[in-house]
Amino acid sequence: MTIFNPDNSKRRYLSVSLLAGGVLLGACGPSSVAQTQQEEDEVVDEVGIQAMALTANSCANLKAAGQPMGRTYTLFAGGDTRKPFIAWCDTDGDTYLSLPTGSGRNFSQYLQVEGTSVTTTWSKVRLDPVAMTLDMNDIQFATSTGSIPGWNKYYAAYGEAGDCVAPYSSTGKSNVDLRGLPFAVSAAWKTEGYAAAGGATKSANDQVVNATGGGHCGVTSVNGALTVRYVGFPSCAAVAAAGGTLNQDYTLYLNSDLTKPFTAYCHSSGNTYLSLSTAAGSNFSQYLEVEGTSVTTTWSKVRLDPVAMKLDINDTRFATSTGGIPSWNKYYAAFGEAGDCVAPYSSTGKSNVDLRGTPFVVTAAWATTGYDAVGGYTRSFNDQVVNATGGGHCGVTAVTGDMVVRYP
Incomplete structure (x- = not known):
């Protein structure tokens, strides 16, 4: 393997060839053994330097590891990669x-x-x-x-x-x-x-x-x-701006309020997602029997806008759909949507929104619309769960406007 340190005035490229059994190639004899040991030690040292650069909590640590100063770095409070912050490292290694x-x-x-x-x-x-x-x-x-x-x-x-x-x-x-x-x-x-x-x-x-x-x-x-x-960040966008490691969970604070923590998955896009229950009957939506075609969508995560306090019912990054309605160019059912085209005044379409496990409750309302439409919705578990039914010829029960939530 080859390990590179940008400060090659202090260190050189280190190339170590390994046999299939893990033995270092080299000439026989005491001098080659000593040289081999030195190279092994230097390789370990270089790996340690690179690892430190990924989890350093101070500019002094980076300077000690041979990293150049006089520039901006992402550091991590306590060396915890869930706690990133941006710092300027001066030439003395101060943060x-x-x-x-x-x-x-x-x-x-x-x-x-x-x-x-x-x-x-x-x-x-x-x-x-x-x-x-x-x-x-x-x-x-x-x-x-x-x-x-x-x-x-x-x-x-x-x-x-x-x-x-x-x-x-x-x-x-x-x-x-x-x-x-x-x-x-x-x-x-x-x-x-x-x-x-x-x-x-x-x-x-x-x-x-x-x-x-x-x-x-x-x-x-x-x-x-x-x-x-x-105290962390109010959104995954703030985590991304600070150079935090993405595609993992963070504890965020709504509006930077320390009394309002919540866990979110920060995607590489910088968007903030809430992880949802995937138990049977939880967090699904469907539209049934449109010219013999149907679609059902299940949601493992839903995108949260922590400023507007609403869920994106059409962000399907973490949703899985079965079926589709090609004649409508419809290949997912929006979060919370329940509809069908079975018959006048039918309501076989169902949906479930379940925010249990998060601190948020649903304040949005649902409405039933369409031709010969019927359906409705019920709230439970202190407004963290909403079950809807809808249908007709054709009809649907869906969120009116934005799916607004609040932190109680």
Whole structure:
């Protein structure tokens, strides 16, 4: 086998030829045995480097493995491939998170100290992926305007808001905004100083912190370390954007709300799918007896739009159909559809929607339409199961509009 390291100034191509029995080819004698052992060790080392690159939790690990720095990598919190995040690795092997920028986002300030002020904006912040803390004083990717020479202060720490305007003033402001990242803030803020006032509020499921502070002089800043926690993503599209390993299950959080977790299968397309029960009589749809042809579809997964909160009743990526209705160019029955063309006012077509095993319930309604149509639907198991019947000459019972769901 041949194993390649892009940093070939440090390592060379290693080619090892193996006999059918697994013995390394080479000349006989002690020197060839030693050489063979060295090559074996180097091969194992190279394999370890490549494996580390696939599961590294820090830029330091990648640098130690010989990977080039000064670029973006996908890393994994705790080395868990289900917990991807994007990081910038600087030349020292430090790990940085790129922050959302724009007016009012990721800035800090200290105002009116003897007529001088400083405001700092942050495009990246350094992460310690072991301690799960952000370095409030690493200004490699921060830009400051103004300064407070009397205090030898040339930047405002990340999350700091202070002033010296007047007793109990709080004109200093700061913002920490981790939206778009799979991290939320665990740290707390405190207000201190002489005649100090201010405070901090968290929002967006602890991904945003806005602080005010001041006094004569006073400041609101992080109490201790700026700790964060991995909270995951709201959708598979976000996982894909972060470079996460796809075609597997993830724990996602609806609207990044930590109180609303759900398990989803993230397809390579970046689409979010809910896995469904495949027990007999669960999650099927059908349209029967159209000129002697019928189609029945069973669903093992259904696509969820976690923003619009609806299921795609026509995404058949994880559906299997038997039969077909060629005259209608119909080769599947939509999720939740039940119809037939058996006879006037018949209703032999059936369907089942069963979301048990997921946290979602169905809020959509069904309607029966068609010629000489009859049918209906019933809900059960706290709206997680819907059974429908429909038919006629021809008639169908199907979802009215979108199949909307909610997280109770």
